[in-house]
Structures are given as structure tokens and as C-alpha cells.
Amino acid sequence: MRVEVFTVDDMPRINEGDDLTRLILERVRLEDNDILAIASSVVAKAEGRVRNLSEITPSAEAYRISRKLDEDPRFVEAVLEESCEILIESPFILVRRPDGHVCVNAGVDRSNIEEGKIILLPRDPSASAARIRSRIYESTGRRVSVIITDTNGRAFRVGQTGLAIGTSGISSTRDWVGLRDLFGNVLTITNEAIIDEIAGFANLMMGEGDGGTPAVVIRGLSLFEDVDAFHEIIRDEHEDMILRALRRVRFG
Amino acid sequence: MRVEVFTVDDMPRINEGDDLTRLILERVRLEDNDILAIASSVVAKAEGRVRNLSEITPSAEAYRISRKLDEDPRFVEAVLEESCEILIESPFILVRRPDGHVCVNAGVDRSNIEEGKIILLPRDPSASAARIRSRIYESTGRRVSVIITDTNGRAFRVGQTGLAIGTSGISSTRDWVGLRDLFGNVLTITNEAIIDEIAGFANLMMGEGDGGTPAVVIRGLSLFEDVDAFHEIIRDEHEDMILRALRRVRFG
Numbered sequence: 001m002r003v004e005v006f007t008v009d010d011m012p013r014i015n016e017g018d019d020l021t022r023l024i025l026e027r028v029r030l031e032d033n034d035i036l037a038i039a040s041s042v043v044a045k046a047e048g049r050v051r052n053l054s055e056i057t058p059s060a061e062a063y064r065i066s067r068k069l070d071e072d073p074r075f076v077e078a079v080l081e082e083s084c085e086i087l088i089e090s091p092f093i094l095v096r097r098p099d100g101h102v103c104v105n106a107g108v109d110r111s112n113i114e115e116g117k118i119i120l121l122p123r124d125p126s127a128s129a130a131r132i133r134s135r136i137y138e139s140t141g142r143r144v145s146v147i148i149t150d151t152n153g154r155a156f157r158v159g160q161t162g163l164a165i166g167t168s169g170i171s172s173t174r175d176w177v178g179l180r181d182l183f184g185n186v187l188t189i190t191n192e193a194i195i196d197e198i199a200g201f202a203n204l205m206m207g208e209g210d211g212g213t214p215a216v217v218i219r220g221l222s223l224f225e226d227v228d229a230f231h232e233i234i235r236d237e238h239e240d241m242i243l244r245a246l247r248r249v250r251f252g
Numbered sequence: 253m254r255v256e257v258f259t260v261d262d263m264p265r266i267n268e269g270d271d272l273t274r275l276i277l278e279r280v281r282l283e284d285n286d287i288l289a290i291a292s293s294v295v296a297k298a299e300g301r302v303r304n305l306s307e308i309t310p311s312a313e314a315y316r317i318s319r320k321l322d323e324d325p326r327f328v329e330a331v332l333e334e335s336c337e338i339l340i341e342s343p344f345i346l347v348r349r350p351d352g353h354v355c356v357n358a359g360v361d362r363s364n365i366e367e368g369k370i371i372l373l374p375r376d377p378s379a380s381a382a383r384i385r386s387r388i389y390e391s392t393g394r395r396v397s398v399i400i401t402d403t404n405g406r407a408f409r410v411g412q413t414g415l416a417i418g419t420s421g422i423s424s425t426r427d428w429v430g431l432r433d434l435f436g437n438v439l440t441i442t443n444e445a446i447i448d449e450i451a452g453f454a455n456l457m458m459g460e461g462d463g464g465t466p467a468v469v470i471r472g473l474s475l476f477e478d479v480d481a482f483h484e485i486i487r488d489e490h491e492d493m494i495l496r497a498l499r500r501v502r503f504g
Binding site for chain 2: 001002003004005006013088101110113114151154155156157158160161162163173179182192193194198200201203204205213221234235240241243244245246
């Protein structure tokens with residue numbers, strides 16, 4: 001098997017109201033089964049998910065947490081407003097978002113935006129992915145998968161990797177149940193989180209900063225399915241041992 | 253940027269003593285800067301890291317844990333012998349290995365091996381990677397990076413992804429500190445765990461079971477460095493909030 005992964009080059013800086021799909025389609029000729037990975041930051045900007053810190057009034061809770069972190073209370077307030085549960089308050093804020101995605105700072109970001117502003121995550125990243133997929137199909141007739149990526153830390157290991165935070169046109173996992181191994185034993189691995197394996201590599205290709213490129217195409221995998229299945233990647237909160245441990249310990 | 257990722261096809265079944273590097277080099281013409289990802293299972297088999305369950309005598313501790321899991325106590329004994337710390341005892345065994353790698357069952361696996369046998373992880377996966385890299389250089393003069401991959405679950409999300417468990421010829425992370433973003437702000441992201449982003453995608457390409465292929469080449473990235481730096485990916489145990497939470501809660 002041979003797969004090609006390439007960046008969509010020369011994308012302009014994205015602003016609210018920009019037609020991101022059109023900007024991508026002007027720069028790349030997509031084919032059936034292509035996977036288009038897009039950085040959440042540009043999806044969010046195009047959707048206007050940007051806030052001015054000066055227009056945010058911190059709550060008492062935001063002030064309390066901001067003092068522990070030596071952080072701007074307006075930034076903390078934005079994080080709290082994006083979250084449904086705080087798992088760790090310090091030395092960093094780890095939250096659960098309403099869709100079950102667990103991440104630092106609720107994905108709120110101060111980089112790649114003018115000073116004094118912050119970028120939120122897209123309100124519903126899988127809905128964004130579905131809209132982009134549908135626009136691509138209408139414009140080109142091509143059936144592609146769309147993955148919205150974000151950069152996240154993880155347990156036990158240094159560094160961040162790209163993760164999928166919304167998808168359309170691809171299953172979240174590949175199920176090996178019932179398949180047999182080299183020796184005829186039934187496989188014990190059940191689910192490979194393919195959207196995150198793809199998002200991670202796409203993130204590597206995107207880079208960061210002013211040399212970065214926010215869209216990447218993966219060509220040569222045959223993973224297209226006409227589904228919106230992102231929610232399947234979020235583990236049931238009652239079955240998640242690490243979530244339960246964090247709830248019991250209540251750091252911060 | 254354009255990257256090609258391809259499987260090393262038609263690899264034979266690997267047994268103890270096989271010259272894995274030669275078997276790969278007979279099937280692919282490597283170039284400078286290629287990254288060669290190899291599944292830990294075949295590295296382990298070639299190194300003879302296979303045990304017969306019938307030759308394992310379970311300890312009292314292995315019996316105790318095996319009863320909670322309804323698991324073969326000999327399998328649990330093998331897991332304990334590979335571990336330096338048990339973080340979760342049930343409903344699955346999550347351990348820390350001596351090199352700091354945290355994983356389920358200490359990476360001990362019953363699939364892709366004859367019934368009654370188990371595959372351990374390579375004793376020192378980065379040493380294995382270094383030997384393979386050095387053999388490739390001696391045979392071909394090519395300077396390639398080598399990543400040994402394994403499949404791991406993770407917090408908060410369903411499914412497993414490929415992770416690097418040993419490397420040679422590549423840094424573990426890419427450091428963006430001091431770089432500036434699109435708007436001239438200094439980037440807050442400091443470390444991108446490139447070896448895991450690559451391992452994940454390689455794992456996707458490898459597949460599982462009898463249709464799987466244990467070696468993948470990534471061509472077109474320029475990440476080669478003459479270093480053995482895997483240990484840098486393991487987070488200091490005292491700084492890891494989730495490790496600390498699991499130690500406090502003591503599940504099982």
C-alpha cells in the first residue's frame with residue numbers, strides 16, 4: 001500500500017466569513033477517497049469563533065483559578081464558558097467540553113491571532129466537517145472524508161500530538177473484532193482509532209507558526225464512509241478509569 | 253510538502269534469529285532521510301522475546317490479580333515480570349515498564365503467535381532501533397531514522413493508536429519555542445511529539461492480523477538526526493498529573 005500526504009500550499013490568512021472550502025478547492029484537486037485534514041484554528045476563525053479579551057467579564061470562579069495559574073482571568077473565564085467540567089485546575093486547566101472532548105484550556109488559544117484576542121474551538125467541529133464535506137461534494141462531485149484537527153497533550157508522555165476533534169465521512173475506529181491473526185487466533189485488539197492516527201500525521205505535516213499550513217490531504221487510503229461518527233471516539237465517562245481517578249483526586 | 257508512506261510488502265513470518273534488517277532491505281531500497289517504522293512484535297520475535305505459558309510459574313500476586321480479571325495467572329505473571337509498577341489492576345492491568353513506558357499488560361501480547369505462547373516487548377526497543385539503523389547504514393550507506401511501534405489505548409478516548417516505544421536517528425519532539433506565529437506572537441506550544449505522530453500513521457498503514465505488514469517507510473520528511481533520544485518522550489513521573497492521580501486512587 002502506498003499513500004501520499006501533501007499540504008495545501010499558499011493558503012491565505014483566514015478571517016471571519018472567509019469561504020474556507022472554496023479557498024482549499026482553489027488550491028487542490030481533490031479525488032474520491034481523499035481525506036482532508038484541516039486545523040481547527042482556521043475553521044474557528046472562518047466561523048467567527050474569536051473573542052476580544054477586553055469584552056470578557058471574569059466570574060469569581062475565573063478570578064480564583066487565574067490566581068493559582070498567574071493567568072489572565074478573562075482567558076480563564078473564556079475557558080470556563082467553553083467547558084462543562086474542570087478536571088484539573090492547576091498547574092494547567094484540563095476540562096471536558098460539552099461534546100466529551102477532554103483538553104487543556106478547552107482548546108482556547110492565543111496563538112495565530114492578534115494580541116488581545118483568543119480563538120475558541122469551532123462550536124460543533126463535526127458539523128463544520130459535515131458542511132465542508134457537503135460543500136466539496138456539491139462543488140466537485142468528490143466523496144472525501146474531512147477531519148478537523150487540534151493539538152493536545154496526553155498522559156505519561158512529553159509533547160503534544162494532533163487529534164481529531166470533529167469528522168465527517170469516515171468512521172472513528174477500525175474494528176478488527178473477529179479477524180484472525182497470523183496463527184488463526186481471533187484478534188484481541190478491537191478498535192483502532194484511525195481518525196486520531198491520521199490527525200496526528202496531518203498535524204506533523206501542518207507545522208506550527210507562520211510557516212505552518214492549515215490543510216493537508218491524505219490520498220491512497222480507502223476509508224471513506226457516508227457517516228458522521230465522531231461521537232464514537234469519546235469514551236463513556238463512567239467507563240474511563242483515568243477520568244474517574246481525576247474526579248476522585250480533584251487536583252488543584 | 254509532499255510525503256510518501258508505503259508498506260514493505262511480502263515480509264515472511266518472523267521467527268527467533270531471523271535477520272529482520274536484511275529481510276527488510278531485500279524488499280525496499282531505502283534513501284537518506286527515510287523513516288523506517290517497524291512493529292514491535294516482529295522485532296521481539298526476531299530477538300526471541302517469546303515465552304511459553306507452560307514454562308511460567310505464577311506468583312501469589314499473579315494469582316491474586318488473575319482472579320479479579322478472570323485471566324490466566326501465567327499471563328499475569330509475565331506481565332508482572334515486565335513491569336516496575338502496577339497503576340491499575342482491574343478491569344485491565346496498566347503498568348509502568350522499567351523505561352517509563354506506560355501500557356496495558358506491559359505490552360505482553362497473545363496475538364500473532366502460536367497458541368500457548370506470548371510475545372514480550374523487545375527488551376530495550378531503542379537499542380533494537382539503534383542496531384537496525386546501524387545495520388542499514390553499514391549495508392547501504394543510508395542515514396535513516398528507525399521507530400519501533402506498538403499499539404496502545406489512551407485516556408478519554410475509545411480505541412488504540414500506534415505509539416513509538418523506541419527510536420534511533422530522530423528526535424522525540426520538535427520544539428517550537430521561540431518561533432513566532434502568523435501575528436508575531438511567540439508560540440506557546442513547545443513540543444510536538446513527532447515520533448508518536450509518525451508511529452500512529454505507520455500503525456494505520458501496518459494493519460493488523462494476517463493481512464498486516466510489519467514495516468512501513470515514510471519518505472519526504474527531513475527529520476533525520478544522529479541521536480538516540482527516545483527517553484525524552486517519557487514524562488517525569490513526579491510531574492505527571494495523571495500518573496499521580498492513579499497512584500493516589502489505587503484502582504483495583
